[in-house]
Amino acid sequence: MNQNQIIIQQAIKACIDKNAVTFASLFAExxxxxxxxxxxxxxxxxxxxxxxxxxxxxYINIEIKNISVAENKALIDWTWQDYNTLTGKQNCQDNVISIHFTSGLISSWQENKVLSQLLC
Structure with missing residues (x-):
């Protein structure tokens, strides 16, 4: 597993664990x-x-459908599920995350919703 793949796994775990500090630490200045x-x-x-x-x-559940990693770029295709205690609503969304890396850290994380409708 290369450094970019490790960062991706750490970012996914930080989201599932709801650890904003760890998630933010994976980003370049x-x-x-x-x-x-x-x-x-x-x-x-x-x-x-x-x-x-x-x-x-x-909670946050993430189901990884595909991860594609190139030298300084990655695409993650996932289904994100969460339950908001404030609104009492469950969210379920297919996303494609486009990531760019610089010097072993994330320089850009762009979230794109997939236009399919999910039943949660």
Missing amino acids: NGEIILNNNRKILKPEIAKVTADYFANLA
């Missing part, structure tokens, strides 16, 4: 997350924004 609504979250905000999101979730 100029790293960013780009969400479906084109909202950019820059490195200084990643831990706080992620922690705020995780705070209301009872």
Whole structure:
């Protein structure tokens, strides 16, 4: 397993464990997350924004469908499931995550929803 594959596995585990600090630590100083609504979250905000999101979730389940890793890029095809205790709603979404790496860390994490409808 190469360094980029290790980072991907650590990121997935951090999400499932709802560990925003660990998740944020995997990003380069100029790293960013780009969400479906084109909202950019820059490195200084990643831990706080992620922690705020995780705070209301009872659980996160991630089913990996495919991971494709090239030299400095990766694509993850997964199904994300969570339960929001604040809203009382379960979320289930197929996503493709596009990741770029710089110097062994994530420089860009872009989330793209797949347009299929899932039944959770």
